[in-house]
Amino acid sequence: MSEAVRFQVRYYGPGGPGEAEGLSPGDVLLSNHPQLAGGSHLPDITVITPVFEGGRIVFFVASRGHHADIGGISPGSMPPASHCLAEEGAAVVSFKIVRDGAFQEAGITELLTAPAALAATIPGCSGTRNLGDNLSDLKAQVAANTRGIALVHELIREHGLRTVGAYMGHIQANAEGAVREMLREFSRRQGLPEVGTVTAEDQMDDGSPIRLAVTIDRADGSAVFDFEGTGPEVYGNTNAPPAVAYSAIIYALRCMVKRDVPLNQGCLAPITVRIPPHCLLNPGAEAAVVGGNVLTSQRVTDVVLRAFGAAAASQGCMNNFTFGDEGMGYYETIAGGAGAGPGWHGRSGVHTHMTNTRITDPEILERRYPVVLRAFRLRPGSGGEGRWRGGDGVEREIEFLRPLTAGILSERRSTAPFGLFGGRDAAKGLNLLLRADGRAVSLGGKATVRVGAGDVLRILTPGGGGFGAPEDCAGGGGGGGGGSGGGGSGGGGGSGGGEGSDPHPPQAEAAAVVARGSVHAWRTLQESA
Structure with a gap:
């Protein structure tokens, strides 16, 4: 903003x-x-x-x-x-x-x-x-x-105005200091040279790559985030304006610092961002972008966290579902699995990263709109296996009671949310239209379709990737329990691009975090160690 x-x-x-x-x-x-x-x-x-x-x-x-x-x-x-x-x-x-x-x-x-x-x-x-x-x-x-x-x-x-202005400056300076400290610590832990680079890459479902090189200067705790090599603007709506990339970066940085700081521009003070013109993250003025804010932003976040080895990929999508006609419109986003990290299993059935919305209560949904909610449950086994397991996605079925136009805008239907350090990838999502005459039609990741009375849309959302090899499991069950609320990823450390050996040895204290899957609790353990 x-x-x-x-x-x-x-x-x-x-x-x-x-x-x-x-x-x-x-x-x-x-x-x-x-x-x-x-x-x-x-x-x-x-x-x-x-x-x-x-x-x-x-x-x-x-x-x-x-x-x-x-x-x-x-x-x-x-x-x-x-x-x-x-x-x-x-x-x-x-x-x-x-x-x-x-x-x-x-x-x-x-x-x-x-x-x-x-x-x-x-x-x-x-x-x-x-x-x-x-x-x-x-x-x-x-x-x-x-x-x-x-x-x-x-x-x-x-x-007084002078004091208020000064304290606003102090808040930003505190955030700046926290980010510089995190960057220096990461550089030392990785054994990088005084000026060293880590890289990461992922791709959208259409094959468009998002490439990132993070060059850290340990002397002053600054970093350059360079997206050179990212795919060109697309003839579609997954283009994302630069403000979206900046938002994903500041979010990821705030997740990785070891102390809670208010979200503010100070987090970006040590950061230089380079985004080539006319690429997916810097499109022209008339390019379609509605999917960039809700889909591409998730991929940018996953790539940043991958570069720092901080967490496996989350579901990478908001699963945007709409329906309506000329006089009515409804829009919701649907939860999925959160990626696991060093010391926590990913939560199941939550929103992560760029989304934090709650879903409409079934009673209100069915009272106000011409639909029936047939199913809304977790999708067991969709989270990636690992020492720490990714969270499971969900299954949601909605039956339409009269002719409407429905739309689904989603990702991770072709490319799976990745695991890190031997953790397994999560299950991909799937969108199925179950026609009243018995046909089942796969809609792909993005589709607008006319539906009739008795048609059902079944949306299977992706899980989160696993972290660490499953054979090194430190104990504990699968992904965190269901429920609503925002999920996040944090904890720093790891090698760029998710390659190499796991830098996070098993810790007995991690068992206390497993039940909550809480980044904040994990940070607290780090600080008290």
């Missing part, structure tokens, strides 16, 4: 397109363009409010919300087969959603419904299908920012 705020600062700053108009107290900005304005994908709308003190802007407060529909060629605005940004919904570079304290409902309504005008050239293209929900959610985001500004002003009144 920091990239989105920076863009608006430049946009309304000296020499920017909005310089003449400027920003005044009572103004609130809205943006969602992925490539031009630091966004992730179009459903993620960022609302940014300047904080004025003494007649000048001293801070910005921002909130980002995923909107269930923002137009485009399919309900839910997550089209599996989009090939350009215009097919994915309304795109906004910069708009004052609040001007002088007045909410601009007419203006934002026009922007959100604008994609309908493209229907003549883009068949099926629509404006938002849930305008009322959009407006309510945007007002909630504005209100959240207003509350944040009130808290900032309260801090300023109590401690």
Whole structure:
């Protein structure tokens, strides 16, 4: 989100397109363009409010919300087969959603419904299908920012602007120091030269490679993350704007440091990121990107963690499932298995990395939408075997009660989540459409399909990779138990690219972590050792 705020600062700053108009107290900005304005994908709308003190802007407060529909060629605005940004919904570079304290409902309504005008050239293209929900959610985001500004002003009144600014700087400096310390320690443990490099690679289901070389300078604890060799922009929607790669990197770094630090830009201060132009992670302005934020981001995270030998691959996907018609849209993400790491089994049936959403309660789902939830259970054996076993994915079956358009946007259907240091790969995912007449049709990883009454969609999500050879098992059962909630990966150490011998000897204390599969608990053990 920091990239989105920076863009608006430049946009309304000296020499920017909005310089003449400027920003005044009572103004609130809205943006969602992925490539031009630091966004992730179009459903993620960022609302940014300047904080004025003494007649000048001293801070910005921002909130980002995923909107269930923002137009485009399919309900839910997550089209599996989009090939350009215009097919994915309304795109906004910069708009004052609040001007002088007045909410601009007419203006934002026009922007959100604008994609309908493209229907003549883009068949099926629509404006938002849930305008009322959009407006309510945007007002909630504005209100959240207003509350944040009130808290900032309260801090300023109590401690003074200079002190507040200083402590914000201290928080960033603390995060920077933690990352530099982690990089130095990793370099020493690996026996790297003073300036040494580790590498990792993985690929998307379409074969597009994501290559990473991390060059660490132990003297100052800095690193260069170079994605040279990553595949080119694709004619599909798994392109990811640079902001997504930055987010994956900062997330992985925060997971690997040995102490809890607030997520902030200081984590990236020691890092230089190099992304070649016109590649999968730096596409053109009109490229389709809706899958990049929810799929490619997961692969970038897996590659970063692989380079550091920190954890096996998690399910690598959000399993984006949508259905609806012209007047209704529904969107959910489905859990899978988490990758194992040095001292913990991967959790089963959880969201990991770039996703943290809960799923709709069955009773609410069936009451509000024309579907029946036929099954929702763990998928035993889908996690990769290992000294520490990967978590299991899930199986979810939904029956449709009337004709609808359904879509699935997923990954890890062709390439399995990898294990590390002798750990086995996890099972791949599978999407099956069970027609009412008895036919079973494999949909692949990405598909939009017309369904009828009695049709059932069965989604089998991937597991997580194993860590360490199974024959070296330190004891304990399989993957962690089911349940919802975010999973993560952390713990540092290991050799680049997941090759070589296991650098993590068995530890008796690890048994205390197995039941929880908790990265935080494992970190605590590391710190107390």
